[in-house]
Amino acid sequence: MTITTAQILDGKALAHRLRKEIGTEVAELTQKHGRAPGLAVILVGDDPASHVYVRNKKIGCENVGFASFSYELPADTSQQHLLGLISELNRDPKVDGILVQLPVPAHINSETILEAIDPGKDVDGFHPYNIGRLTARKPALRSCTPYGCMKLLEETGLDLHGMESVIVGASNIVGRPMALELLLAGATVTVCHRFTKNLQAHIERADIVIAAAGKQGLIQGEWIKPGAVVIDVGIHRRADGTLTGDVAFESASKRAGWITPVPGGVGPMTITMLLANTVQAFKNHIGESDD
Numbered sequence: 001m002t003i004t005t006a007q008i009l010d011g012k013a014l015a016h017r018l019r020k021e022i023g024t025e026v027a028e029l030t031q032k033h034g035r036a037p038g039l040a041v042i043l044v045g046d047d048p049a050s051h052v053y054v055r056n057k058k059i060g061c062e063n064v065g066f067a068s069f070s071y072e073l074p075a076d077t078s079q080q081h082l083l084g085l086i087s088e089l090n091r092d093p094k095v096d097g098i099l100v101q102l103p104v105p106a107h108i109n110s111e112t113i114l115e116a117i118d119p120g121k122d123v124d125g126f127h128p129y130n131i132g133r134l135t136a137r138k139p140a141l142r143s144c145t146p147y148g149c150m151k152l153l154e155e156t157g158l159d160l161h162g163m164e165s166v167i168v169g170a171s172n173i174v175g176r177p178m179a180l181e182l183l184l185a186g187a188t189v190t191v192c193h194r195f196t197k198n199l200q201a202h203i204e205r206a207d208i209v210i211a212a213a214g215k216q217g218l219i220q221g222e223w224i225k226p227g228a229v230v231i232d233v234g235i236h237r238r239a240d241g242t243l244t245g246d247v248a249f250e251s252a253s254k255r256a257g258w259i260t261p262v263p264g265g266v267g268p269m270t271i272t273m274l275l276a277n278t279v280q281a282f283k284n285h286i287g288e289s290d291d
Contacts, residue, residue: 006256007154009231018151022275029282030065037282038067039097039123039274040089044082044108045075050101057099060271066278070094076178079108085117090118093136096285097123098276123277126173134180141277142163143177148269150181156229156258161186167190168192168204168219168246168248169212174233176211211246221251230259233266 030036039061043054054070061068071085082100089095098121103280104110114122119129125143133140153160165182169175182189192202203209203223211219214235223229234246245262253259260266283289 006230006259007156007263008166008251009155009229009258009260009265011148011260011265011268015217015272018063018272019060019275022272022279025279026065029279029286031066033286035094036065036067037097037278038069038092038095039099039278040069040071040092040095041099041101042073042082042085043101044073044077047103050103054101057271057274058274064275066275067094075105077105077108079112082108082113086113086116090116090121093285095121096282098275099124099274100291121281123281125177125277131172131177131180134177135272137184139184142181142273143173144207144273145174145212145233145266145270146178146181147276148187148266149178149233151269151273152231152260152266153185153208153229157250158229160208163187163207164190164193164205164237165208165210166206166262167210167212168203169198169210169214169233171212171214172229174212177209178212182208182210195218199287205266209247213246215246216244217246217248219252221248221255224252224255226255227281228255229269230260231266232260235262235267254264 026036037072041054043058058068063266089098098117100113102110104113114126117127119127122130122141125141130141134142165187167175167178170191175191179189179191190202192199200223201221204225206225208229210231214234216236220246230252232245232247236244240246243263
């Protein structure tokens with residue numbers, strides 16, 4: 001039996017709490033303005049994992065009272081056709097958020113597609129405008145997974161100012177916007193990637209570790225600084241069907257102060273922040289922005 005000393009950062013419980021709050025706000029906004037926030041989800045092709053993600057997003061929309069618009073397109077859909085659909089949704093006043101489920105088929109340029117979305121409807125937070133706003137310390141719609149990680153960090157009650165934070169992975173979806181989020185919170189940030197030398201040394205000095213490399217068990221438990229916060233974004237299916245992350249959970253949980261489980265950590269938070277972004281986009285469109 002593994003003895004766990006770390007406090008578990010329960011993303012599933014936090015997501016449930018936040019979704020209840022979002023649902024209450026949506027009900028009030030719908031009553032006041034005569035319509036619910038609308039989220040359009042576009043899926044191109046037959047990727048099984050994407051179908052699961054889209055189904056979960058639809059369920060999330062229904063549970064908080066959104067108007068949900070779903071577009072499931074065949075794999076041979078042309079880039080021009082997809083751009084035409086996005087243009088229509090950009091102009092549709094009932095649609096506050098537009099999400100194109102990645103990956104798209106190889107003949108479609110994902111960057112071109114993401115940049116075609118109105119930045120005010122970019123509820124995934126991937127558009128260069130929204131990344132630029134975060135870079136300029138004036139966040140608008142924020143990348144969902146890093147935003148969810150920040151909400152989990154808030155649960156620790158720690159003051160992040162000056163804390164040594166190490167992000168493992170430099171993707172546009174997680175690593176890079178995560179670095180910007182932590183900078184915004186006043187942390188000292190190091191981003192490690194495939195060219196990084198001596199990853200272990202970076203991890204050993206980190207007060208906060210964000211594991212987003214996409215490599216199962218990359219980060220060994222004995223590398224974790226005692227008392228550190230460990231957020232594991234990775235998710236991998238073992239041969240026996242169970243799920244695991246980028247961090248060796250059993251050994252890491254004996255040293256960390258806080259740690260996210262896989263599953264049940266970051267995953268539920270990503271869709272929750274998508275819902276939060278959609279509410280924010282709705283409020284921006286009707287002139288009730290919190291900004």
